[in-house]
Amino acid sequence: xxxxxxxxxxxxxxxxxxxxxxxxxxxxxxxxxxxxxxxxxxxxxxxxxxxxxxxxxxxxxxxxxxxxxxxxxxxxxxxxxxxxxxxxxxxxxxxxxxxxxxxxxxxxxxxxxxxxxxxxxxxxxxxxxxxxxxxxxxxxxxxxxxxxxxxxxxxxxxxxxxxxxxxxxxxxxxxxxxxxxxxxxxxxxxxxxxxxxxxxxxxxxxxxxxxxxxxxxxxxxxxxxxxxxxxxxxxxxxxxxxxxxxxxxxxxxxxxxxxxxxxxxxxxxxxxxxxxxxxxxxxxxxxxxxxxxxxxxxxxxxxxxxxxxxxxxxxxxxxxxxxxxxxxxx
Amino acid sequence: xxxxxxxxxxxxxxxxxxxxxxxxxxxxxxxxxxxxxxxxxxxxxxxxxxxxxxxxxxxxxxxxxxxxxxxxxxxxxxxxxxxxxxxxxxx
Numbered sequence: 001x002x003x004x005x006x007x008x009x010x011x012x013x014x015x016x017x018x019x020x021x022x023x024x025x026x027x028x029x030x031x032x033x034x035x036x037x038x039x040x041x042x043x044x045x046x047x048x049x050x051x052x053x054x055x056x057x058x059x060x061x062x063x064x065x066x067x068x069x070x071x072x073x074x075x076x077x078x079x080x081x082x083x084x085x086x087x088x089x090x091x092x093x094x095x096x097x098x099x100x101x102x103x104x105x106x107x108x109x110x111x112x113x114x115x116x117x118x119x120x121x122x123x124x125x126x127x128x129x130x131x132x133x134x135x136x137x138x139x140x141x142x143x144x145x146x147x148x149x150x151x152x153x154x155x156x157x158x159x160x161x162x163x164x165x166x167x168x169x170x171x172x173x174x175x176x177x178x179x180x181x182x183x184x185x186x187x188x189x190x191x192x193x194x195x196x197x198x199x200x201x202x203x204x205x206x207x208x209x210x211x212x213x214x215x216x217x218x219x220x221x222x223x224x225x226x227x228x229x230x231x232x233x234x235x236x237x238x239x240x241x242x243x244x245x246x247x248x249x250x251x252x253x254x255x256x257x258x259x260x261x262x263x264x265x266x267x268x269x270x271x272x273x274x275x276x277x278x279x280x281x282x283x284x285x286x287x288x289x290x291x292x293x294x295x296x297x298x299x300x301x302x303x304x305x306x307x308x309x310x311x312x313x314x315x316x317x318x319x320x321x322x323x324x325x326x327x328x329x330x
Numbered sequence: 331x332x333x334x335x336x337x338x339x340x341x342x343x344x345x346x347x348x349x350x351x352x353x354x355x356x357x358x359x360x361x362x363x364x365x366x367x368x369x370x371x372x373x374x375x376x377x378x379x380x381x382x383x384x385x386x387x388x389x390x391x392x393x394x395x396x397x398x399x400x401x402x403x404x405x406x407x408x409x410x411x412x413x414x415x416x417x418x419x420x421x
Contacts, residue, residue, distance in 0.1 A: 231339040231374050233385020233415055242339070262385050263377075 029107050031061045032071050033180045037188040037308070042275040043292060044307075047299035052291055053189065054311045055181065058280065062096070062103040064313035069204050070100035072176035073165050074110060082163050088113045088134070090162035092144070092151035094120040095236060096313055097167060102131035113162065115151040117144065123319075167202050169247035177208030185209070185308050186216050193217075195298075195307040197258070197291040199225040199237045199283055203249040205310060210253040221255045225290040228259040233266070236283045236312065258290040265289050269315060281318055284311040332360060332390075332405050335412040336371075343371035352411075357388060358401040360411065375413060387414045 025031060036056045044052035057065035077083040089101060094116035105112035112133040116124070119140035129135060138150040155164035167173050185193055196213055198206045203224075210222035227234045230242035237260075240249070262282075269285030272278040291309035298305040331351045336344050344350055352367065354360025358380075365372030377383050380401075388395045389412040395403040405411065 229339075229374075231337075231415065233383070262383070266384060 027107060028061045029071055032067045034184060035059045040276055044295055047295040049304040050295040050298045051306050052295050053308045057310055057312055058314040062100045064096035065205060065310060066096040066100040068176040068180055069167060069173040070097060071104045073170055073172040074104050074108060076172040077163060083110055087163045088161060090151055090155050090164050092147035094124045098128050102128045102133040106131040115147045117147055173202055173204035174208030174248050177205050178212045182209040182212030189306055192306045193220055193308050194305040195221045195294050197223045197225060197294055197309045199287050201236045201238055203246045207248055207250050207253055223256045223258055224254045225258045225260050225286060228261050233262040234282055234286050258293060260286045260290055279315040280311050281313045281315050331407060332409040332411050334364060337413055340371055340374060343368045354405050356405055357395055357403045360405050385416050387416050
């Protein structure tokens with residue numbers, strides 16, 4: 001068999017792969033941030049004159065937008081001397097933040113302890129443990145609030161053993177987006193961004209990004225999205241009126257709020273997979289659903305716009321638990 | 331009578347009660363009677379087609395009804411029924 005028998009690849013495929021040389025970095029932490037900005041062309045097709053773009057945060061090495069805040073929180077704590085003296089970073093999270101802390105901790109040789117309810121699903125325990133993270137289990141009946149209470153108790157009792165970063169009150173959280181996400185969006189849209197839309201969890205993404213975008217161009221509209229009720233299924237997002245308000249949340253940086261229903265967010269996650277080939281989580285779906293509302297409002301007024309939102313993570317983080325994992329929470 | 335555990339976000343419908351006693355031979359009847367006693371709570375648990383909402387888990391005696399007979403799952407006297415949002419919440 002000679003080489004001539006190998007069918008040539010379609011020219012388009014060859015060109016697409018040849019254009020982008022693979023990167024070379026010294027540390028996995030160099031892969032945090034600088035995420036691609038992705039056009040959602042099939043979603044925004046219903047809004048002539050308006051472009052919808054999304055930051056592909058699932059491309060972070062820990063798989064979510066939380067890599068940005070976790071790496072900045074740990075780097076700033078190291079610079080202040082709060083970490084690096086043998087103390088362990090301690091927090092209560094079974095979600096993306098726990099994975100991000102675990103990854104950054106492994107990369108920088110900072111020991112990590114996470115408190116989570118004993119009933120979180122097995123994959124959540126395995127991912128963080130895989131990085132060498134120590135897990136402490138809280139009462140399954142008390143849920144995530146019980147984990148927060150136990151983490152605060154451990155940190156208060158053993159200040160020489162633990163550093164408790166409290167991402168809800170930590171300025172490094174929003175600064176990661178002020179210095180990163182916002183500038184990336186500005187550069188990637190060549191200053192053409194007109195709207196930024198993102199959901200509120202700790203509020204780090206929306207507060208940091210909006211603060212910087214408003215400095216770059218006060219005309220940019222920054223819109224926060226919240227679940228429309230305390231009883232919702234948009235993991236990672238907060239219904240502020242019924243929640244403890246994060247200390248870093250600053251409503252003044254917002255030009256408006258969109259209230260999102262769980263079904264609209266979940267439906268958009270499915271639509272993104274089928275129409276844009278993006279298998280993303282429900283908070284990403286809710287972000288795009290909120291951004292699409294903005295796009296539609298602009299198009300209805302006959303206006304042009306460049307609307308940017310965030311794809312927080314991939315959907316495979318939210319596979320349903322298995323039958324024998326009875327008392328799970330995701 | 332079964333004992334139904336009400337999650338914090340739905341306790342505004344039960345005047346703050348964490349658990350309530352409700353009649354019902356299966357989950358469908360039980361949720362119907364729950365709505366009769368505490369108007370408004372039913373549509374937070376089931377959608378307008380009558381199915382349990384996608385982000386809500388219902389357990390009868392520690393078993394997820396999705397792995398049993400869904401709304402037809404039998405409820406016995408003294409069973410504990412839990413209504414739980416399917417998310418870890420917050421972060």
